[in-house]
Amino acid sequence: MNDRHPRGNPVIAIAGAFALGTAVVVAAIATERRSPRAADADPAEATVEYGRRLLRETGRLLGPDHPDPAMHYSGTSMACAACHLDVGMEPGTLTLLTAAAKYPRFSGRDGGERDLRDRINGCMVRSMSGRELPRDSAEMTAMVAYITRLGAEHDLMGATRRAADEPPAFAEPDRAASPEAGRVVYERRCMLCHGANGAGLHSADATGGYVFPPLWGPDSYNIGAGMHRVLTAAAFIKARMPLGEANLTDAEAFDVAAYINSHPRPEMSGLDADYADRTTKPIDSPYPPWADPFPAAQHKYGPFAPIREYYKRQRAGSTPDR
Numbered sequence: 341m342n343d344r345h346p347r348g349n350p351v352i353a354i355a356g357a358f359a360l361g362t363a364v365v366v367a368a369i370a371t372e373r374r375s376p377r378a379a380d381a382d383p384a385e386a387t388v389e390y391g392r393r394l395l396r397e398t399g400r401l402l403g404p405d406h407p408d409p410a411m412h413y414s415g416t417s418m419a420c421a422a423c424h425l426d427v428g429m430e431p432g433t434l435t436l437l438t439a440a441a442k443y444p445r446f447s448g449r450d451g452g453e454r455d456l457r458d459r460i461n462g463c464m465v466r467s468m469s470g471r472e473l474p475r476d477s478a479e480m481t482a483m484v485a486y487i488t489r490l491g492a493e494h495d496l497m498g499a500t501r502r503a504a505d506e507p508p509a510f511a512e513p514d515r516a517a518s519p520e521a522g523r524v525v526y527e528r529r530c531m532l533c534h535g536a537n538g539a540g541l542h543s544a545d546a547t548g549g550y551v552f553p554p555l556w557g558p559d560s561y562n563i564g565a566g567m568h569r570v571l572t573a574a575a576f577i578k579a580r581m582p583l584g585e586a587n588l589t590d591a592e593a594f595d596v597a598a599y600i601n602s603h604p605r606p607e608m609s610g611l612d613a614d615y616a617d618r619t620t621k622p623i624d625s626p627y628p629p630w631a632d633p634f635p636a637a638q639h640k641y642g643p644f645a646p647i648r649e650y651y652k653r654q655r656a657g658s659t660p661d662r
Contacts, residue, residue: 385478385482386478386479386482386485387482387485388485388489389486390478390479390482391483391485391486392427394420394482394483395420395421395427395428395436396419396421396427397548397549398414398418398421398549399414399416399417399548399549400549401479402470402479403418403468403470405548413464413471413472413473414468414469415468415471415606416469416470416561417542417548417559418549418550418560418561419550420463420467420468422553423467425580428486428490430504431505432504432505432506432580433504433575433576433579434576437493437497438494439491440484440487443458443459448615448617448621449462450462451615451617456484456488457475457480460483460484461473461475465564466561466562466565466566466608467565469561469608506579506586507579507586509575510571510574510575510578510579510594511590512571512574512590512594513594514643515643516638516641516642516643517574517598517641518598519595519602521591522594522595522600525592526600529582529588529592529596530555530596534552534553535552537557538554538556538560538600538603539554539557540554555600556604556605557603562605562606562608563606563607563611563626563627564608564614564627568626569624569626570598570624570626570640570641571597572624573597573600574593574596574597575593577593577596578590581593598640601626601640611627612628612629619631619651619654619655623639623644624644626639632647632651634646634647634650
């Protein structure tokens, strides 16, 4: 979950999955160290380039690594580009190439129409465990300008460039996810980059942040983030991970998502205000309240088919037994 995509870099063929994973780590670290040094002074103008840097160097420019506490809008040293690969320029899952075109739109979680600025602030308080940026700030304006520019570039792309280099989309297994089975997957396929304790790998580059972000613990996303939902995390993992070799099965992605989200992470207050219409709340939202009789563990790990069927029958006018 890094902002540097290794596709196109020369990689010496080394037998064995562990050795290949090691090569990806080395390549990612080398890429970080080759990155141009950030300017000493941040631009006052809300430029597209400043927006790109904010997404790539979020912790340094908007988070705990900034020398001015007033600029600590992000609560983590992670970068937005940890999930939005290649600073959002990579087509496919969580790309930012098509983000601007999706807003404004209705948000069931917020209960009203929201624009791109609202969506960015949603990420700031949830995925980045921080606080909202002022809507008219240079930083917010720059990020919107950058994402809007990506949309304009996407409109000019041909079909080949727009195509995502991803495996088939995640298909939900018809069972509960198993954190214990996910632990085995994590140790075999994820631990090399993200660490035995899920704390990630810090960058040695002057821009700070992480080469590979933390997946749990105090510097990771909080419990209100979309990635804390097992189905959302599994879809991302199946599409993108391991970095440079995304070949997990649906079952492996499902279980390792459960394992990652079984660990402690930052809390978020006020979650009971999400989804005023509880019937529109995603079935894998791991925090209450819900509009159904299913237990918290089932909302977190599944099986999700019975919950989905419950709401389907309610909409049809009948309430089945659990």
